[in-house]
Amino acid sequence: xxxxxxxxxxxxxxxxxxxxxxxxxxxxxxxxxxxxxxxxxxxxxxxxxxxxxxxxxxxxxxxxxxxxxxxxxxxxxxxxxxxxxxxxxxxxxxxxxxxx
Numbered sequence: 395x396x397x398x399x400x401x402x403x404x405x406x407x408x409x410x411x412x413x414x415x416x417x418x419x420x421x422x423x424x425x426x427x428x429x430x431x432x433x434x435x436x437x438x439x440x441x442x443x444x445x446x447x448x449x450x451x452x453x454x455x456x457x458x459x460x461x462x463x464x465x466x467x468x469x470x471x472x473x474x475x476x477x478x479x480x481x482x483x484x485x486x487x488x489x490x491x492x493x494x
Contacts, residue, residue: 397426397487401480401494403453405435417493418446428487430480451479 398421400414418427429441429448441448454472456465484492 395424395426396490397428398491398493399428399430399484399489401430401492402437403432403456405431405433405437407436407440411437414493415440418444422446428489430483449483451476451483 400417402411402414404411414429418429421427427446429437429446430451431438431441431448432453433450438448438450452472453476454468456468483489
């Protein structure tokens with residue numbers, strides 16, 4: 395069975411996360427779906443209730459909506475560790491596709 399990572403940048407249950415759950419529902423019978431989430435929250439509670447595996451990959455905290463200079467600096471600071479952690483998991487687990 396092919397594996398897909400659904401990468402969420404927030405752990406809340408808002409519009410984007412609900413779309414990701416819809417995608418999960420559409421794919422779960424044919425694919426092994428794993429979520430990357432930044433922290434525990436309402437989304438991880440929903441995933442646990444559905445029996446879906448998730449990995450916490452802390453992205454850092456950023457402004458909602460338009461990003462400022464501070465957000466850009468944080469992104470560049472956090473990116474190497476986030477990339478390394480995600481890359482190792484994807485390689486080890488033989489992930490076929492990333493939805494972000």
